[in-house]
Amino acid sequence: MLIKKPADLRYSEITPKALYLNRRNFLAGVPAAFLGARELMSPSARALAGTKFPNVQKSKYTVGDEKINSYQEVTTYNNFYEFGTDKSQPAETAKNFKTSPWSVSVEGACAKPRKFTMDEILALAPLEERIYRHRCVEAWSIVVPWVGYSLSVLLNQVQPTSKANYVAFETYYDVKQMPLGPRGGLPFPYVEGLRMDEAMHPLALLSVGMFGESLPPQDGAPVRMVLPWKYGFKSIKSLVKIKLVSSMPTATWNAANPSEYGFYSNVNPKVDHPRWSQSSERRLGEFRKRPTLMFNGYGDQVASLYNGMDLKKNY
Ligand SMILES: Nc1nc2c(c(=O)[nH]1)N[C@H]1C(S)=C(S)[C@@H](COP(=O)(O)O)O[C@H]1N2
Numbered sequence: 001m002l003i004k005k006p007a008d009l010r011y012s013e014i015t016p017k018a019l020y021l022n023r024r025n026f027l028a029g030v031p032a033a034f035l036g037a038r039e040l041m042s043p044s045a046r047a048l049a050g051t052k053f054p055n056v057q058k059s060k061y062t063v064g065d066e067k068i069n070s071y072q073e074v075t076t077y078n079n080f081y082e083f084g085t086d087k088s089q090p091a092e093t094a095k096n097f098k099t100s101p102w103s104v105s106v107e108g109a110c111a112k113p114r115k116f117t118m119d120e121i122l123a124l125a126p127l128e129e130r131i132y133r134h135r136c137v138e139a140w141s142i143v144v145p146w147v148g149y150s151l152s153v154l155l156n157q158v159q160p161t162s163k164a165n166y167v168a169f170e171t172y173y174d175v176k177q178m179p180l181g182p183r184g185g186l187p188f189p190y191v192e193g194l195r196m197d198e199a200m201h202p203l204a205l206l207s208v209g210m211f212g213e214s215l216p217p218q219d220g221a222p223v224r225m226v227l228p229w230k231y232g233f234k235s236i237k238s239l240v241k242i243k244l245v246s247s248m249p250t251a252t253w254n255a256a257n258p259s260e261y262g263f264y265s266n267v268n269p270k271v272d273h274p275r276w277s278q279s280s281e282r283r284l285g286e287f288r289k290r291p292t293l294m295f296n297g298y299g300d301q302v303a304s305l306y307n308g309m310d311l312k313k314n315y
């Protein structure tokens, strides 16, 4: 293998996150597609940018030719209630969120429960770039080039048993680092859940980055879920625990207001939120509304997971 230090990777630009990335990743070549991305960013986005991943492969699980939202849009309009309820807040208030050292415990109904350090997570499988549409329950959407691999890769490591019917996820919580948390109106830590077959679906992405770089804190650093066929709140950020369980786990928004937010929360233009229509959405950066697609346009891949289910009841 040809080892070379990418010319544009200046060590002065590497954040402390670099410390947990393995050396091999740093010394490999940077795909041409990512060169210059940093130059296109605004100065404030650059200050928030993470560490470039040199060996990201294009994924077959990408959407077609849709226009990707800008780094600026994706990193300054966020939902991350632990860091404030305003969409502009997390970009500011999560700036100093400490994401290294970090580990994720994978436990519960499995033969080999264990903790994975971030280094181990980054080394488990080749990193893929997947361009996914992301549809928030609040009827806005974005298109993001995520970096990661299927969650199934991580789950298979611990050998789930036949009692693993669901997966329960948990976000890190520390009120000292998240002083706005108590004003979020939600009980923390933020928790979410999936049925086991949903969690094992190849589209269910364990994400460690976006735009070819490690995730910025406001987007769920250092590791989060991305579930493109579900409303955004299912895509839980800054994961510290993944537990295989036998019965349906608690999910934060579902528990807070079950008549408004279901456990499944599959994007569905025909099932309205009690307070607003879900039939259309506004893509960030656009004025006209666009129609919302069933399963956010991923029906060919995921509809069979819900065969025979009444999606009006199981919203
Ligand atoms: N821990 C945690 N995860 C979370 C949230 C949150 O408040 N806390 N918000 C969710 C919601 S409502 C959305 S729309 C997405 C937003 O992801 P983004 O800011 O990266 O676009 O994160 C989801 N994951």
Ligand SMILES: [Mo]
Residues within 6 Å of the ligand: 079, 135, 136, 137, 138, 231, 232, 233
């Ligand atoms: Mo959301």
